[in-house]
Amino acid sequence: MPNLIDMRDIIKVYPNGVVANRDVNFSVEKGEIHALVGENGAGKSTLMKILYGLEQPTGGQIFLNGRAVTIHNSHQAINLGIGMVHQNFMLIPSFTVAENVVLGQEPTKRQMIDAEAATRITLQLAQAYGLDVDPAAKVEATPVGMRQRVEILKTLYRGADLLILDEPTAVLTPQETDDLFDAVRRLVGQGKTVIFITHKLVEVKEISDRVTVMRHGEVTGRMQTADVSEEDIARMMVGRDVLFRIEKPPQQRGEAVVRVSGLSYVSATGRPLLRNVSFNVYHGEILGIAGVEGNGQTQLAELLGGLAPPTTGEATIGGQSILGRGPRHVREAGVAHIPEDRLTNGVALEASIADNLVVDRYYRPPFTHRGAMSLRQIRQHAENLMQKFDIRAAGAEATIGSLSGGNMQKVIIAREFSADPALLIAAQPTRGVDIGASEFVRRQLVEARNAGKAVLLISADLAEILTLADRIAVMYKGEIVAVFPNSPDLSEEALGLYMLGLKRQTPPEIESHL
């Protein structure tokens, strides 16, 4: 019997010359859960976009059940029984759940949309596959887990036999992840096939039957999941052994640099995202904030970076309140900030490297002198940092957009570290960064700590937190539920109980480690 999907010799070259896929062969058997793994930028998303008709391959062929097919758009992919659940949900916020499920193929009665039928269909599908949703709720008012179930229902309504799930667990709580895995197993039990894109190796082992590994646009491994260990897969992903440990001299903890007290934040839509968060960060320490993503860490970094005013509470440096007056005020108080969403916040793609490197200091001497900016100083500054941080580019005047992803990251890191801050906020600093650059960033963080700076490390990567942090605070639903001094006895499992909200410390316990 032929494979359900056979992608042969796929080549994809983007108009800007980037090679995303070169001679990729990828096959999926009917009824399996197939994990597709690789680092960000390995080309797995591109490959799936090609399969789903969102991108056209530059070369190569796709076979469905042994028959050659060309997929020009997602409409054709849907007709061929291929469905995709995107990482960023593809929903219309102001439409109801039912309207979203049937969108594009609405049931009609006398040429008009039949809203009742849409609700009925949604309920039937939800029951058939055990995916609980409220058809009448507006999507903008539903929790993330339900939105994902809506996405899966959408593909099922369209008659998908093959479901592509693009990093589906990235936004889920552990409980929701378990539910999702159950649902996936049920789907396969009913004859569906699932491609599961991820870079979490634990999940690969847990859920998949087979795994394909990609690196730099090529396939580097293809095997039965049962036959390989996580370490094997990791090696195929990065091409060499992962270094998990970093040398760290014993801590020389000093005075508290920043005192955060009673910080709360409510979103524009009235959702409380941070509740009464208090902690200190001391000279010469890395405080790690652990937690499943979406439990307020993003807002915490944004608040401390000055990007939004807190609803209540404050943060002080040297007794002076730093919040509520914008990022400039925060930065002048000695805070540097490596933002989570770096391409959105961290750089201006069409501006030059030199301009990007002075965004927090352009108005101060030596860059501005008596009201005029010195282009020479700005260029020299850029050249120094490019050398020091090994930023590879045509020159200081090259635009950020012309750099590779890793070099863009280095521009941000160069700027924030060279600001010589008292407090450095690093939000998910190694996300989407290749292994080499990750090591570089981690070493820089430790060096900053050794130099006596206070570092607030917010990371969804528990291993990273356990490796780097001197103290660890756990966030759950916008609250700090536990604080520990880091020690070799502290395990991921122990932290996990707090991250999942199964355990929490008493206020005095928390207080004692603040």
Place this chain on the structure above:
Amino acid sequence: MSATRRQMALEIVRIVVVVALALLLGFFITALVSDDPVGAYTEFLTGPLPKVSINDDGSWQLRGVNRFGNWIEDSITLILLGLSVAIVFSARQFSLGAEGQLFLGALAAGAVSLYIQAPAVIHISLALIAAGSAGFIWGLIPGALKAYLNADEIVSTLMLNIIAIQFYQFVLIRYMRDFSAGYVGTEYFPETAVLPVVIPGTRVTVALFITIAAVVVVWFFMSRMPLGYEIRMLGANRKFAEYGGIKVKRVITLSMAISGILAGLAGTHLSMGLLKQLTLSLSPNIGFEGIVVALLARNDPKWVPVAGLFYGYLRTGAQIMERSSDVTREMVLVIQAVIILFITAELILPLIQQWWRRRRSPKAILDSIEEVGDVA
């Protein structure tokens, strides 16, 4: 050649090609309506240039100085408006408010000219300050609405244009009209409030120097001053600017207000330089002309004079053509529309490249790319 240099060269080639194509199209439509299209188009393309005629006795004479003057006069307006638009577009604010700012600038200058008496230098300075302030305020309003209330600046500036023009006409008709004239207009401004002519035989006044100064100042402002840097970063990525500590709301407001100053000054050139009075419609449909100038200059102040002179040349040529042939000057608006359409059509080049690539085999493409870039 460095990447940036090459990019710039490519950009210049692109603009030249677009302009040439637009002019070619202009010729075709001229040919459709004219009995003598070649003659008309020759007038259009060479009209603004002064001509030297050599007499029989060997002496020579310069003719058509006033046409040359018309060109420079018009270019002054266009350069000031082009600078105005270049500033807001650099901040990536779609302010379309230059028209209203220009009318109010002219009105403020007119009021100072007519109702204040002072020696020329002071009188003119006061009028310029009044006009700049009026433009500043009329830019500040939509700027603040955008920055602090998130009110769409396209809608607000279009509405403020209507209000400004109606207000201008209201004040002119109600309070400033000179009833001895046969049309709606004020008295002529006193001598002390008329910009002195610098090229005899034309209406090219000291506004020329004001404009040159404005180009230098705006260039310095945008490339060497902190606020200019802030405007550029805001335009490149608002969230980045915010994160870097730039007070984005303040910069949005100021970018639109400062842009208004230049449009207001363009109003003084029209009222105190060219018309020497206020009339009901200062210069029809001038408000949006700055946009094509800024587009041709790619929002770069140092290219604005080039673009302004070029477009002024076309407009003046069109007027001369209208006078000496059977083709109206509005032909130039068609050319302008075509230029805007094709210059903003950013995908034309990549599409051509893509089409070129598609004709080659995938393998050849892979081989031709030496470096394997990271995947987006």
Place this chain on the structure above:
Amino acid sequence: MSLETVLASIFSAAFIATILRTSTPIILPAMGGLISELAGVINIALEGIMLAAAFFGVVVGALGPEWLPGLPGWIYPWLGALAGITVGLGLALIIAFFHLELGADIIMAALAINILAAGGTVFLMFSLTGDKGSTSTLASPALPTITIPLVSYIPFVGQVFNGENLSGYNMITYVAFISVGLVWVFLYRTRLGTHLRAVGENPAAAASVGINVKRVQYIALLISGVLAALGGINLSMGYLTLFQADMTAGRGFIALAAVFLGNKNPVGTLIAALIFGAAGALEAQLGTLNIPSQLITMIPPLVTIAALVIYNLRRQAQMAANARKFQEKLEADQKAV
């Protein structure tokens, strides 16, 4: 004329009839603007499209007998209207093509169309008539007026529905009001309309379920072109029966303002357009009271700006209230602990 007579004339059926007439060329482009705005392709070329359609309607209507002699007389105004609509479609198509295929900014492409229409109409008018001001030398026809039977016998109501002289309204006025209902049904009850709203709100999501975003945006812009063209035809083949340079006088922009003022839905937009139409009607009425027309003309833009301000202030207040509510709850919780 005394204040009383002016007031009496304002609160009369005749005045309502005037409003219906002055609103027609705002309602139609506003519905067009609404559809394109909801599809995520704002159309600021309503003005230019109206102008071009007004011009071609008159030219083809008036010169039709010369170019295509021998047809029955009643057909020429319809040919004119058809020409106007075709031009509206064509201009909208240019915007759509340059924006959707060639990556031009939609504001810039639309501005180019406004400039093209302003310049092109005068250019062609001069070539055809030798006049740059208006086409008064051409004998241009009007589209028929329609009277609704029977209602004329009812006082007041008859005047509202059939105009002050009970002679009916130009057919485009009826088209305008019918269009509001059709647009509503289209947007909220048909598949294409639903797809259109989805595309405007989240194009990537719409694309992912197989909706052809480009196609929907093409359609939205083309519909807006047709509706704006109808508004233009109304000006030159109904409201007046000739073309004047710049005869739209900013109505296309006012229509766009009506979309925003009407909170981007058909009924709200209709109400906003009627308010603007009333301001236009008032202008004529108050002229007799020596109130300058300029002050009245300022009303629609002022109302629009006020609405923008109020809308955003209310949203900010809403957010502040949310935050306060949460803060109080938080404090209450802390006290309880």
